[in-house]
Amino acid sequence: MSTLVKGIHHITQCPGPAQQDVDFCTQVLGQRLVKQTVLMDGNIPIYHFYYGNADAEPGSIATSFPYSRRAGRAGSGQIQLLSYAIPRGTIAFWKEHVERHGVEHGGIQERFARKYLRMRHPAGMFYEVVEADDTRRPWTTRCISADVATRGFFGAVMSVRSVEQQEQFFIDALGFRKLGVDGSYHRFEAAGGGPGSIIDLNLEPDRAPGSWGFGAGIFHHIAFSVENDKALFAQKALYEELGYTDASEIKDRFYFHSLYVRSPGGVLVECTANVPGGFYQDEAPEELGTRLNLPPWYESQRAEIVAMLEPVTVPEENRPRRGTRPFASPTAVPAGTSSAYSLSRTNPDFARYKR
Numbered sequence: 594m595s596t597l598v599k600g601i602h603h604i605t606q607c608p609g610p611a612q613q614d615v616d617f618c619t620q621v622l623g624q625r626l627v628k629q630t631v632l633m634d635g636n637i638p639i640y641h642f643y644y645g646n647a648d649a650e651p652g653s654i655a656t657s658f659p660y661s662r663r664a665g666r667a668g669s670g671q672i673q674l675l676s677y678a679i680p681r682g683t684i685a686f687w688k689e690h691v692e693r694h695g696v697e698h699g700g701i702q703e704r705f706a707r708k709y710l711r712m713r714h715p716a717g718m719f720y721e722v723v724e725a726d727d728t729r730r731p732w733t734t735r736c737i738s739a740d741v742a743t744r745g746f747f748g749a750v751m752s753v754r755s756v757e758q759q760e761q762f763f764i765d766a767l768g769f770r771k772l773g774v775d776g777s778y779h780r781f782e783a784a785g786g787g788p789g790s791i792i793d794l795n796l797e798p799d800r801a802p803g804s805w806g807f808g809a810g811i812f813h814h815i816a817f818s819v820e821n822d823k824a825l826f827a828q829k830a831l832y833e834e835l836g837y838t839d840a841s842e843i844k845d846r847f848y849f850h851s852l853y854v855r856s857p858g859g860v861l862v863e864c865t866a867n868v869p870g871g872f873y874q875d876e877a878p879e880e881l882g883t884r885l886n887l888p889p890w891y892e893s894q895r896a897e898i899v900a901m902l903e904p905v906t907v908p909e910e911n912r913p914r915r916g917t918r919p920f921a922s923p924t925a926v927p928a929g930t931s932s933a934y935s936l937s938r939t940n941p942d943f944a945r946y947k948r
């Protein structure tokens with residue numbers, strides 16, 4: 594069994610308007626805005642926001658491409674929702690909290706003997722808070738104190754029209770093990786079984802496939818952590834050995850390196866190796882997310898990029914504060930290691946493609 598994959602690194606969504614997303618993720622979900630940067634593919638500047646826990650740890654990072662250009666279509670073959678871990682006994686707080694913010698929710702429910710509350714982002718994506726034992730450090734807001742705040746991901750749910758091929762992919766290609774079945778939900782856990790390692794496949798045989806491209810209101814992909822670039826290339830070789838030949842090249846995302854493959858159930862799966870310094874390469878720990886950061890190879894076009902982005906206000910909740918610290922990254926690689934590998938970047942002339 595492969596042990597290259599450690600657990601969830603990040604989950605990426607396409608909300609609609611940027612400010613609406615910042616407000617929902619920081620004030621309703623209580624996340625820390627960890628990074629403001631831009632999508633590193635294509636010719637159009639699109640924001641890329643990263644949200645996470647107090648330490649901006651992999652396994653807590655939800656990222657957003659605010660994409661009002663077109664609507665996505667929710668359906669099968671997609672990530673259906675993202676689950677955050679909350680302390681036991683706090684589900685009633687969360688029900689009151691989301692009601693105070695006028696957020697649609699599905700009431701307190703139970704799956705695999707855990708209480709959860711499902712809620713809807715104004716752009717259409719769904720989230721859950723799930724009671725679990727989790728000692729990671731939470732971000733706090735005026736309304737969400739440390740004793741009730743989310744710790745990071747519990748996991749994610751994927752909607753699939755059949756379980757068999759997706760299950761085989763998770764076990765053979767990603768090294769997960771199956772934990773059990775509860776109703777339509779088939780539960781899997783990453784090797785190691787730490788926080789943020791649960792994937793539920795929700796069997797919905799009659800649900801029409803959702804859209805795969807960028808579009809408002811859907812999740813776009815899920816990323817899993819691997820140790821370093823060597824493991825990333827080993828993962829690509831494993832995909833090819835198993836017949837998943839459409840694995841992408843390794844892309845330089847500045848904060849980490851990424852490999853993508855379309856899983857048989859339809860969900861786009863990324864594997865990610867952190868680079869030394871991670872999110873702290875371009876910002877001090879207590880200032881994460883307070884300004885727009887560009888990868889060095891986009892910096893000469895900053896003025897053109899900024900002119901094409903909608904302005905956003907960083908919420909007061911995210912003002913710099915003392916006591917934050919870089920995570921002790923278990924996935925950092927020694928400086929210079931990356932240079933041994935060939936990485937892919939895009940660097941378009943944004944002004945030329947302005948439309």
Ligand SMILES: [Fe+2]
Pocket residue numbers: 603605814815816851863
């Ligand atoms: Fe990603």
